[in-house]
Every structure is written in C-alpha cells, then in structure tokens.
Amino acid sequence: MPPQRPTLLQVAQRAGVSRSTASFVLAGRHVDMRISEDARQRVLRAARELDYRPNLMARSLRTKVTRTIALVSDTIASDPYAGRAIQGSLAAAVAHGHLLFIGETEGDPVVEEKLISDLLDRQVDAFVYASMFTRYVRLPKLLRGRKVALLNCMTRAGRPAQPAIIPDEVAAGWNAAQVILEAGHRDGIHLVGRPAEHVFAGRERAAGIREGLAQGRARPAGTIECDWWPEPAYEAVRAALAGGLRPRALICLNDRIAMGTYQALGEAGVTVPDDVSVLSFDDSDLAAWLRPQLTSIALPHYQMGWRAVELLLNPDAEPGVVRVPMPVRNRASVGKPFEPT
Structure with a gap:
C-alpha cells in the first residue's frame, strides 16, 4: 500500500498552531489574517519536513475551482510543427499554476462532443478551442456561455464573446x-x-x-x-x-x-x-x-499558445481578435536583382 500522505492537522500539530492558522499560512493569507512571522515560518518548516501537499481534489470540491484548463483541437496535438502552440499553452498554464488537459478530435464532431462532455464532467475551469489552420469556426454548443479562448481560429459573430488569437x-x-x-x-x-x-x-x-x-x-x-x-x-x-x-x-x-x-x-x-x-x-x-x-x-505558434492561456486566465481580457506578429527569419535566399552584363 502507498504511504499515507500527511494531513493539514499533522502540519498544524507539528508547528504548534491551530489547523485554521496552518491553512491560512499555506494559502498565503498570513498577512490579512495577522499571523506572526514566527508562526508562519514554523508552519512552512513543518510542511517541508512532512512533505505536505494540499489535497487539490478536496479544495476544488470546496471552492468549485480546479485550476485546470482543457485544450481541445482538431489535429494540432499530433502535428510536430503546430504542436508548438501546445508547448506555449502548457508553459503559460504552468506559469499560472494550472494544469492543462489536451484532447484531439481529428475534426469529428461526435468525438468532439464526447470529449468536451467528459472534460466538463471533470470540472475544468476553462477551455482553449484550437485549430490546425487559421479559419472560421462554430463554437460547439457545450462551450457556449463558458470561459473560452479561441486559438488560431475565429467565429463570424458580429460581437465576439471570447478572445481569438490568430497570426497577423x-x-x-x-x-x-x-x-x-x-x-x-x-x-x-x-x-x-x-x-x-x-x-x-x-x-x-x-x-x-x-x-x-x-x-x-x-x-x-x-x-x-x-x-x-x-x-x-x-x-x-x-x-x-x-x-x-x-x-x-x-x-x-x-x-x-x-x-x-x-x-x-x-x-x-x-x-x-x-x-x-x-x-x-x-x-x-x-x-x-x-x-x-x-x-x-x-x-x-508558441507565442499564440501562450497568449491564449494568458487571456483565458485574465479576468479583464476583452473579447475580440488578437493578432500575433509573425517574425521574419532572414537567411540566404534573398539577394540583389541580377543585372546582366
């Protein structure tokens, strides 16, 4: 059997504080709860010594926030080149303390509906809806009214309801x-x-x-x-x-x-x-x-993936099309015009 993970109560007992004090410290709320620096350090030290990690499932049930994002694409997950968009999305998710689920539909609407339904059952907080090629899409019914960012695609709506990140x-x-x-x-x-x-x-x-x-x-x-x-x-x-x-x-x-x-x-x-x-x-x-x-x-691709997640997690982000610059990679194939002698 796997070893029992330490509990918050054990951290509190080891630090000599109440369970609520330990909870506030580990949630970063020691300032507004007026917890002394000495108590904070004891809690942090006890958590390190016990290798304590919070029960994220229990927290998500309590707060209704799972800190998870789902990226749903047609084929970019299996394309090594466009897959850079996934790398950018992953990096941004990690930077903001979120996990990223990745699902690919191969453009099959039946698979797409089942995938999105399963992800909703897992209570993901938000979605990145992505396309291999820049194009107009219809947002799936299951995603309407939810927190969504479009990656490499747009809707034809006159007043877009979500940010759409495309190359310029x-x-x-x-x-x-x-x-x-x-x-x-x-x-x-x-x-x-x-x-x-x-x-x-x-x-x-x-x-x-x-x-x-x-x-x-x-x-x-x-x-x-x-x-x-x-x-x-x-x-x-x-x-x-x-x-x-x-x-x-x-x-x-x-x-x-x-x-x-x-x-x-x-x-x-x-x-x-x-x-x-x-x-x-x-x-x-x-x-x-x-x-x-x-x-x-x-x-x-990488910058687009990063930007999609950043906008998705920004509560002040405005809906609309965001165009990401495409840099010039100068190499050896362009020269001065040939002048015949």
Missing part, C-alpha cells in the same frame, strides 16, 4: 514585400501559390504583399498558381520557366511551395539568390533544410 498574416505579407523591396527588387516579382478567397492565410498574405509592394511603388508581375505542396509547385514553376518566364523574385505562399520552386529552378539552371530571390512563409523545418537556406516569415 496581413502584416506578414507586408513584411515579405519589404524584404524584397529592401533587396532592391522592383520588377519581375511573382507570387507562387493559389491565394484563394476561402483560404484565410493565402488571402491575407497576398493582400499584405500587394499592400507592401504598392507602398514601394511596385506590384506583383503575376502569380504562378499551384496547390500548396512541393510537387504541384515544382510542376507550375517548371512550366512557367519553360514558357519563357524570367522572374527576379518569387514570393511563395508557404515553405512547401518554396521546396518545389527550388527544385524547378535548380533543374532549369537558375541559381538562388544570384539569378532569382525566393522568400516564403511558415518557417517550418524545410526553411533551414533547403540550400541555400530559405528566408521565411515564421508562424508564431
């Missing part, structure tokens, strides 16, 4: 344009990808790029349209080069597109960054693996 994709696009402009590019700047209206990241990145280029009195020369994966990007860029396109700078809408772009450029004998500059978004592991290493605008 428009500013990221603007920053991407500035990197290209500061390198000296004004002409031959092409987007690679498909900035479809229904894809939040693509739509906002493209809008920011156009806005940033316009401020520098430039504009995209065109778009090489493709799906957001290496193979279609390779095929599209290869076809464009074979058709006579000679770009000066390529802004890829994510790192997977950049990988396919590198392959097509290398096959055509086009050198990065001497002949063409390449810039991308996400700052996944691919960005550092490619040669030359890829300049990319980072998705701030």
Whole structure:
C-alpha cells in the first residue's frame, strides 16, 4: 500500500498552531489574517519536513475551482510543427499554476462532443478551442456561455464573446514585400501559390504583399498558381520557366511551395539568390533544410499558445481578435536583382 500522505492537522500539530492558522499560512493569507512571522515560518518548516501537499481534489470540491484548463483541437496535438502552440499553452498554464488537459478530435464532431462532455464532467475551469489552420469556426454548443479562448481560429459573430488569437498574416505579407523591396527588387516579382478567397492565410498574405509592394511603388508581375505542396509547385514553376518566364523574385505562399520552386529552378539552371530571390512563409523545418537556406516569415505558434492561456486566465481580457506578429527569419535566399552584363 502507498504511504499515507500527511494531513493539514499533522502540519498544524507539528508547528504548534491551530489547523485554521496552518491553512491560512499555506494559502498565503498570513498577512490579512495577522499571523506572526514566527508562526508562519514554523508552519512552512513543518510542511517541508512532512512533505505536505494540499489535497487539490478536496479544495476544488470546496471552492468549485480546479485550476485546470482543457485544450481541445482538431489535429494540432499530433502535428510536430503546430504542436508548438501546445508547448506555449502548457508553459503559460504552468506559469499560472494550472494544469492543462489536451484532447484531439481529428475534426469529428461526435468525438468532439464526447470529449468536451467528459472534460466538463471533470470540472475544468476553462477551455482553449484550437485549430490546425487559421479559419472560421462554430463554437460547439457545450462551450457556449463558458470561459473560452479561441486559438488560431475565429467565429463570424458580429460581437465576439471570447478572445481569438490568430497570426497577423496581413502584416506578414507586408513584411515579405519589404524584404524584397529592401533587396532592391522592383520588377519581375511573382507570387507562387493559389491565394484563394476561402483560404484565410493565402488571402491575407497576398493582400499584405500587394499592400507592401504598392507602398514601394511596385506590384506583383503575376502569380504562378499551384496547390500548396512541393510537387504541384515544382510542376507550375517548371512550366512557367519553360514558357519563357524570367522572374527576379518569387514570393511563395508557404515553405512547401518554396521546396518545389527550388527544385524547378535548380533543374532549369537558375541559381538562388544570384539569378532569382525566393522568400516564403511558415518557417517550418524545410526553411533551414533547403540550400541555400530559405528566408521565411515564421508562424508564431508558441507565442499564440501562450497568449491564449494568458487571456483565458485574465479576468479583464476583452473579447475580440488578437493578432500575433509573425517574425521574419532572414537567411540566404534573398539577394540583389541580377543585372546582366
């Protein structure tokens, strides 16, 4: 049998104080209860010597507060890259003295309802509702009216009822344009990808790029349209080069597109960054693996996870969309425009 855990009464007896005095000291209420410093030190010493730990279950039954948070996601728990959001959430929860439960639904509404119901049965205090991709969501019925922060997603409500933490994709696009402009590019700047209206990241990145280029009195020369994966990007860029396109700078809408772009450029004998500059978004592991290493605008998953929990635990937090900056990771894929001799 496991050893019996020491009780609060045993701590009080060892310290020579009443049980209520020991309770107030261990709850940090020695000042407002006017408990002497000598008594406080005796209680703390007794608790250390007995290796006393409070019964959190009993406390939660009494206070109706469990100091627990549940993070419910579609697939980010099993994605090693987006999983940084979970790391940030965990770190913030620990910093605020809370435990974090993590559940993944794989986008199945039946699984989601059962998971949330089970978590409510365990009396978690609040929820982080998270998405792998930035998108609009409908808050599950079981979470309506409860303490919730949205992570990497938003609701379409005219007056949001909770904070929603998303990456600042428009500013990221603007920053991407500035990197290209500061390198000296004004002409031959092409987007690679498909900035479809229904894809939040693509739509906002493209809008920011156009806005940033316009401020520098430039504009995209065109778009090489493709799906957001290496193979279609390779095929599209290869076809464009074979058709006579000679770009000066390529802004890829994510790192997977950049990988396919590198392959097509290398096959055509086009050198990065001497002949063409390449810039991308996400700052996944691919960005550092490619040669030359890829300049990319980072998705701030860790910071978003941290911010979601901080806002969730802040009683003064206002509902609404919070955009987290996406930092530029400058590497070796952007250079000055090629000038033929």
